[in-house]
Amino acid sequence: MNAVEIEQAITDLAEQPFDPAEFPYAFLEAFGNKATTLKRLRAGASNKSDLGGVLQTSNIHILTCDTGQVTQTLAALKTSPATAKAKAKFILATDGADFEAEDLTSGETVACAFKDFPDHFGFFLPLAGISTVRQISENAFDIRATSRLNRLYVELLKDNPEWGTAERRHDMNKLMARLIFCFFAEDTDIFIGKGRFTDTIAQMSERDASNTHEVIATLFRAMNTGHEARAAxxxxxxxxxxxxxxxALFSGSDEVPRFSRIARSYLLHVGGLEWTKINPDIFGSMIQAIAEDEERGELGMHYTSVPNILKVLNPLFLDDLRAKLEEAGDNPRTLLNLRKRIARIRVFDPACGSGNFLVIAYKEMRAIEAEINKRRGETDRASDIPVTNFRGIELRDFPAEIARLALVITEYQCDVLHRGQRLALAEFLPLRNENWITCGNALRLDWLSICPPTGTGVKVKADDLFGSPLDQAEIDFENEGGETYICGNPPYLGSKWQSAAQKADLGALFDGRVKNWKSLDYVAGWFLKAADYGTHTSSSAAFVATNSICQGQQVPTLWPEIFGTGNTIVFAHTSFKWANLASHNAGVTVVIVGISTMPGLTRRLYSIRDGSHESVECKHVDNINAYLVAALNIEVQPAARPQNGLTPMQFGNHPYYGAALIFSNDEARSIVAGSPEAARFVRPFYGSKEFIDAAPRACLWIADQEAEAALAIPVIARRVEDVARARRAATKDASARKLADTPWRFREQTMGKRHALIVPRVSSENRPYLPIGLLEPHCVVQEKAFALYDAPLWNLALIASRLHWVWIGTVCVRMRTDFSYSNTLGWNTFPVPTLTEKNKADLTRCAEDILLAREHHFPATIADLYSPDNMPADLRAAHDRNDEVLERIYIGRRFKNDTERLEKLFDLYTKMTASATPAKGKKRKAGGKA
Structure with missing residues (x-):
């Protein structure tokens, strides 16, 4: 369930007659608990309460009570031994009249009338596995309003299906935007008299709703007609x-769909909400889902938190404005210059959706301007910041309409906050007619025409040019605008998930300009458009993107072209989770990358410290490369052999049309049971999945000198003949036809004498370490894994380290978000210092400790052992020791974080490749700042 669905469920619960016995189960059901879970609680199998209530382990202890006993009951729940033993996060007591609850982790409490507890639904979202930000809990109104509007929207379409067609969709979306404005206006005195719009509909429309559409249409027509023309x-x-x-909000058609009695009831219910609480930066991104059939099932999942938006906007330009404000102090001339500068700044989001980034940028800039006015003694002054300076492009018309409406509402709210309601009301209506949010395909439109560049100059107004230029200089905006900052969260879409139209969008930008562009994520188009924009004017841009554009093959494909335009990476936020409001949602792993053509900017690299989103480290660095590392602009190129002196890593053995050589363990047992002499030719067979799940299959492994003996066994002969036929049938594959002469062989026929280290080619990024294992010499590694044959055991310690995890995750290709290991790109390029014999012995011991810790938990699989939430303590400790030993070899201490690990690795890589001879026919790309 998502937040909107949960809010609706508990609202329905609060409106039902209170049933003390059923309430705890209904409450848990509202937060997404399944029927089987509730059945076990009812039966007592999982109910740990010692007070006769309902106690769900690691979740909540609920107890209903007699009238007037709520506070005492909550206290009893808090001191209950069962509450502590079950590690309950929440306690809840109610008598059907009053309602009290406490978050035992934070100490926060809720106390309200029972009927009002849905207002606090955000308090309980962790019960549904939703780890959300404080803004949602404190602004529950936005989710409630979204839920009600969605019900109204769906009900209207039931009776007016034609309004849901492509031809009428725009009209339906326009209706919703108009209603949102009216609900807001009637609760904020824009319409004189609180609730006036809703009350008028209630009074003038029939209870059977037969004329509701006519009443609303008349109101819309009035709001689109000047007072002097209304009589006519x-x-x-x-x-x-x-x-x-x-x-333009009420211009055009005033047609309204017909309302049923239920739809009229929903409308009046929505109007009855307290719309002064609307939060445009949250509400807009959620309401856009109402108008999209394919997204309505994910209602409430579009929220982008303000802290995440500020991760983009602060380093892009807001931090600089605040620093200039601090420098200005109370100097009136310097403050004036800053205010003029702010008034000319354009913020441009070419994937604006419902306007989240633009709304937050406007709010923050208005706050800075308000402080300037306060220091200058001009608190009543109208804002110089026009909302038309906050420009956007959005593909769909409804989010574009909501974006414009959100900015209009935000402007009014900022006026009320910074100037007072009287002045805000005096200047709010009529609304502007300008359309500054463009509806269209951002990758096909000309950004320069939508947000044209303009020059700025500085004119010194002083007789003595050597006087105090800071006091005397005024920014002379000879053109309409000033600085332009491009920002947003464009659609990501990896190459495999792009539609033909989206692939064509990228082709129009990259084809003939960039090789291998078809492998790029869709978001790459926004980076290139922003980079090209920067060649015409000094600008900066920052986008949220999947971290894959800064990893693997996308780095040498995209970033040389970006750097070639004169842009550099001026700030970046390394990988972090970008979560939404869906329950149990892990979120997509993203980065934030800021590029600019502006000279002299300080380069800043942000990274999560200790895995906490609340703790972010910022480092000032000389350069940020395309891997988002404080290092030179270098592209890691594949190497045919290890550049680091390590043991060569090979692909496993490829059957090459030899499927008949491979079979299940059941088939293996059947073969051996029927022909015991075949046993010596049957071997365990491991690929990536087989190793990770500890479930090897079986295969035939026949050396050339043993082929005659093997083929004398009928069951083997039949399988070998099947391989021969398959290879001969591959008429267009000369290699296969040649291998048909030795059909008992795999294409490669490699095996270790002492052991083999197996490295899966694909593994989950959620594991804290890369999977690697030690196999007996008789085991066969297939081509879906890599192998190090008879390699020293300390090689295992290298691959099982956090250092190697970080390197592979950065330089290798990704398969979705999983690691796709590469021997040429990941192992052969892995920078390793010169190891002494003692270093090797220490690492060998670490590798042995890791293997022994795994053995201690037999028969647990690699998948079991390396589950991020369930990794055994002794195995984690063995890996920690391994990291400790290895990292001390690199720098004499533990690295602080992954960012520092990468900085060291890229430094070593640069030195390693600088001393190596470039491979013939290959150009190694390296250098300083781009």
Whole structure:
């Protein structure tokens, strides 16, 4: 379940007659507990309560009580031994009239009337596995409003299906935008008299809803007609008292779909909410899902938190504005210059959705301007920051409409906050007619025409040019605008998931300009468009993107072209989870990358410290490369052999049309049971999945000198003949036809004499370490894994380290978000210092300790042992010791974080490749700042 669905469920629960016995189970069901879970609780199998309530382990202890006993009951729940033993995070007590709860982790409490507890649903979202930000808990209104509007939208489409067609979708979306504005306006005195819009509909429409659409249409027509023209337009007196709004919001058709009694009821219910609480930066991103059939099932999952948005906007330009404000102090001239500068800044989001980034940017800039006005003694001054400077492109019309509406509402709220409601109301209506949010395909539109570049100059107004230029200089904006900052969260979409149209969008940008562009994520198009924009004017851009654009093959494909435009990476936020409001949602792993053509900017690299999103480290660095490492702009190129002196890593053995050589363990047992002499030719067979799941298959392994003996066994002969036929049938594959002469062989026929180290080619990024294992010499490694044959055991220690995990995750290709290991790109390039014999002995001991810790938990698989939440303590400790030993070899101490690990690895890689001879026919790309 997501947050909107949960809010609706507990609202329904609060409206039902209170049943003390059933309430705890209904409450848990509202937060997504399955029927089987509730059945076990009812039966007592998993109910750990010692007070006669319902106690769900690691979750909540609920107890209903007699009237007037809620506070005492909550206290009993808190001191209950069972609450502590079950590690409950919440306690809840209610008598059906009052309601009290406590978060035992934070100490926060809720105390309210029972009917009002849905207002606090955000408090309980962790019960549904939703780890969300404080803004959601504190702004529950936005989710409640979204839920109600969605119910209204769906109900209207039931009786007006034609309004859901492509031809009428725009009209339906326009209706919703108009209603949102009216609900907001009636609760904020924009329409004189609180609730006036809703009350008028209630009074003028019939209870059977037969004329509700006509009443609403009349109100819309009134708001689109100037007061002097209303009599001639036939606007009735009851509608003529509404203000003239204009602003294109009510222009065009005033047709409204017919309302059923239920739809009318929903409308009045929505209007009855407290719309002064609307939060445009949250609400807009959620409401856009209402208008999208394919997204309505994920309602509430579009929220982008303000802290995440500020991870983009702060380093892009807001931090600089605040620093300039701090420097200005109370100097009136310097403050004036800063205010003029702010008024000319354009913020441009070419994938704006419902306007989250633009709304937050506007709010933050208004706050800075308000402080300037306060210091200059001009608190009543109207804002110089026009909302038309906050420009966007959005593919779909409804989010584009909501983005514009969100900015209009935000402007009013900022005026109320910084100037007072009287002045805010005096200047709010009529709305502007300008359209500054463009509806269209951002990768096909000309950004320069939508947000044209303009120059700035500085004119010194002083007789003495050597006087105090800081005090005297005024920014002279000879053109309309000033600085432009491009930002946003464009669609990611890896190459395999792009539609034909999206692939064509990228082709229009990259084809003929960049080789191998078809492997790029869709978001790469926004980076290239922003980079090209920067060649025409000094600008900076920052986007949220999947971390894959800064890893593997996308680095040498995309970033040389970006750097070639004169842009550099001026700030970046290394990988972190970008979560939404869905329950148990892990979120996508993203990066934030800021590029600019502006000279002299300080380069800043942000990274999560200790895995906490609340703890972010910022380092000032000389350069940030395309891997988001403080190192030279170098591209890691595949190497045919190890550049580090390590044991060569090979692909496993490829059957090459030899499927008949491979079979299940059951088939193996059947073969041996029927022909015992075949046993010496049957071997365990491991690929990536087989090793990780500890479930090897079996194969025939026949050396050339043993082929005659093997083929004398009928069951083997039949399988070998099947291989011969398959290889001969591959008429277009000369290699296969040649191998048909030795059909008992795999294409490669390699095996260790003492052992083999197996390295899966694909593994989950969620594991804290890369999987690697030690196999007996008789085991066969297939081509879906790599092998190090008879390699010293300390090689295992290298691959099982956090250092190697970080290197592979950065330089190798990704398969979705999983690691796709490469021997040429990952192992052969892995920078390793010169190891002494003692170093090797220490690492060998570490490798042995890891293997022994795994053995201690037999028969647990690699998948079991390396589950991030369930890794055994002794195995984790063995890996920690391994990391300790290895990292001390590199720098004499443990690395602070992955960012520091990568910096060292890239430094070593640069030195390693600088001393090596480039491979013939290959150009090694390296250098300083791009």
């Amino acid at each position: 337009a036939g606007i009735p007196r009851w509608a003529a008292e509404f203000p003239y709004v204009n602003g």
